[in-house]
Amino acid sequence: MIKTLRRYLPILDWGRSYDRGALSNDLVAAVVVTIMLIPQSLAYALLAGLPPEAGIYASILPIMLYAIFGSSRTLAVGPVAVVSLLTASAIGQVAEQGTAGYAVAALTLAFLSGAFLLLMGVLRLGFMANFLSHPVIAGFITASGILIATSQVKHLLGIDAQGHTLPEMLGGLWANLGDTNAITLGIGLVATVFLFWVRKHLKPALRRLGLPPFAADIVTKAGPVAAVVATTLAVWGLGLTERGVGIVGAVPQSLPPFTLPGLTPDLVGALMVPAILISVIGFVESVSVAQTLAAKKRQRIDPDQELIGLGAANLGAAFTGGLPVTGGFARSVVNSDAGAETPAAGIYTAIGLAVAAVALTPLVYYLPTATLAATIIVAVLSLVDLSILKKTWGYSRTDFIAVAATILLTLGLGVEVGVASGVAISVLLHLYKTSRPHVAEVGLVPETQHFRNIHRHKVQTDPSLVTLRVDESLYFVNARFLEDLIQKRVTEGTTIRNVVLMCSAVNEVDFSALESLEAINRRLGDMGVGLHLSEVKGPVMDRLKRSHFIDDLNGRVFLSQYDAWRALSPGAA
């Protein structure tokens, strides 16, 4: 009972040994992360097409719930760029941006996503996330970064443009380019350049000025806040709203409200698939971050418990006016680097953001959306990494195809189609590769008991004996291939009296392959050719023995290939 509780509530583990040292470290980290999260939360709400306060709300209760249920010590949960983009794409299909229905749809999406994650966690299905290959994830993240950055250009220009694919976005920008507001563009460009400079050069500069590393780090992380403050003051002081500069405007000054997600069958039906997609992608991103951070401290995370933690966080977002959330890369690294020792740091961050929601929201009234767009652009361009194309090209063409297809389809047809096709393509490519396994015809290396490919090595062979080493598990995708291959090889050589399948690399024989082996056995039997197996692995042999195959086999099963050679090659003895 206690054990079950502790499994599902990691807080019971770390909470018991919580001390003053951990408290002060966690508090410092929480202050740093809070400062970073205020502009980020507003920006990612904007990216999702939601009112800015939704981003703040999504960073309060969800963080607390993750702190209770999550298994990572330093993961920081909240709205993140890719998930916000997916959110915008999903709810844009069911409601008009700016309407009440749009905000409700965001809650529904968070609710469905939370429920799905919880279910996966309880069923311990965390491994499903592995069906997303690294090339697909890398391609998807890169393409998403490009899409997100492009989607923010309209705010830099102060124009209107819609679309969920790159051609749509570029078309919209091009069509409305004439409406560009010069002042907005000026603010946006200055903010963008400033933020790039902060990211690249501020920390070394501060270090040269003699600041200790930790202080230099905090000042650097506060860069976006400086941009926010400076541009807000400029808009307010110079009365730039009169000149057409878009601002955040009135943000309600309150703690997160209690909200109910819409659960009509129509809405649930329309958002179910996107919710699953968001859950899986959010989970994969979050687990990668959490694993990386945990490994650095020789800790481990539990993927199934992570599902529960993220599920609880999303349910929290659904009932407090938020949007779908997950563990963010940048904020988690900051949290970890700033010294967070336990998830309590997250709870303090949540408290900090609650204070901000109540006390600081009037201050962002004059904050230009161009500044928020600049913070998003600078943040996501670090996600764009086209070098993955080069790396995979050098290593494996199939992986390259998976990356390239995922990038092109995500840019061209949108995030949902892109990632779904990426997964399908990588699975199909894998099946394709295993459908034509490497099969080596082997012979005896003279004076040894080793057998090697007859086309690569000088080996002894026997015209009456063909030994084929199959370098792949035998299963439905390649079962017929093997049938064809053996049929072909045996009809070629009229002197063949025995065929040995060397199974040292066969890790599985499924029912389809079993039936193929039976067919091969029958056909070879009809031709008067013996079929033998050698070096069959224990688990494979255990399974074969459950069928009639071994009894019906017209040849024998040899423990080692050398035994087979000695028994079947007339000249061997």
Place this chain on the structure above:
Amino acid sequence: MIKTLRRYLPILDWGRSYDRGALSNDLVAAVVVTIMLIPQSLAYALLAGLPPEAGIYASILPIMLYAIFGSSRTLAVGPVAVVSLLTASAIGQVAEQGTAGYAVAALTLAFLSGAFLLLMGVLRLGFMANFLSHPVIAGFITASGILIATSQVKHLLGIDAQGHTLPEMLGGLWANLGDTNAITLGIGLVATVFLFWVRKHLKPALRRLGLPPFAADIVTKAGPVAAVVATTLAVWGLGLTERGVGIVGAVPQSLPPFTLPGLTPDLVGALMVPAILISVIGFVESVSVAQTLAAKKRQRIDPDQELIGLGAANLGAAFTGGLPVTGGFARSVVNSDAGAETPAAGIYTAIGLAVAAVALTPLVYYLPTATLAATIIVAVLSLVDLSILKKTWGYSRTDFIAVAATILLTLGLGVEVGVASGVAISVLLHLYKTSRPHVAEVGLVPETQHFRNIHRHKVQTDPSLVTLRVDESLYFVNARFLEDLIQKRVTEGTTIRNVVLMCSAVNEVDFSALESLEAINRRLGDMGVGLHLSEVKGPVMDRLKRSHFIDDLNGRVFLSQYDAWRALSPGAA
């Protein structure tokens, strides 16, 4: 040039050596198959919801085209039960049965299916059919047999009932049971019992009466014709149409007409997916039959050329008032058993059916549909084989799940959903199995150079050295599993200084797995633990060398596990 022609036109091969002996054998086979095909063609057109002549037309030009392009010597092409069922299900969604649009949709389906098969053939994509596992095919065929038999019960009862799933069909039958026509039911039951008796007992009875085997065979195959003749005469002689017995009615007396499939974007869009499904299933059924028959005669078929042959046959059906066709099991076996030597037998069969279309169609006016339903029921019940459930249960639970799910989903949700889910489930189960590969920790068998599982054998181990043999290719689905596993093993044992991955069963390392290996290498390096590889296969090593992994590896690559042991175990030397 000639070689290419001969590759695409197998008729050039067998045609050159065609002689009198082959001619007379082929003629005999053609007569037997023609007699068998007349009732079958009518019946399968009925099953597809089409006028009876469509079945005859679909057996004329398509057979001829297959004879020219197909690679099997004895495959008999035409409408078959499962494909007709799929046809009914597909075109039932776009047009009302009995309308002109329905017949046009059948032509469109045949056209799209033919085009798709041709395309696959030219692109040499025949291997794609292997993605259908044997359990999925077996489950699908069995469920289809049950669905087809159930769909014909309404004709036996003389009532109306619609539906494409078992619950729908049973519901429809139950609702209209009160309308049962007793005479129709009588004819249907007599015909069914007679046909079952013919199938099971006539041949042995004839042999006991002294008939030679071949004659007994032909008489048995003509059983359905006898049922057709007897019941037709009964209906005509006793004036049973007045008593409400459903009959085939007027069938146009003509050669196949020239028809054009409808190619409006709407129709093509609606039928594209069903056409692909029908193509793949028809192809798989056809190739299985063709391979079985070819193997008996030590011949080979070329799956890619089969695609072209079947594609041409379906295009032929589309332009001559037919419906989708494929190679049928029963008729091909009859053709082969009756002595067909070359595809010319198919051409003679087509001529026979053309004669029938012109001369015999008036004779089937009074043929009761109940008799046709009986021939279908008797034919398809031989497809139903529930023993596959027991066989797979004994051999492998995952294969059992695939069969059971395919059967249940096909019966409950229809043929298209059933087979598509079957494929998806078998792929997911395969991925699931390989996502948690068997990993054995191995030690040295004393006095040898062999390494075996430490939990199964008495072996030497070394507390500073962990050797893991991974019995699976490393790819995206199990990449993270390996990371977790090694991380866990190393955090457990504080004395560990070296980890060796023994790769004798690793047939592939994809890019995702490469990145995981890099992550493992980095993390172990951070902990001061060496990562080594042993027994890496040639192709895998070639690929690894294209990346930085081998350079960055903090340990070494050993040719054999014994080398690794000697180098890393302090006590070994």
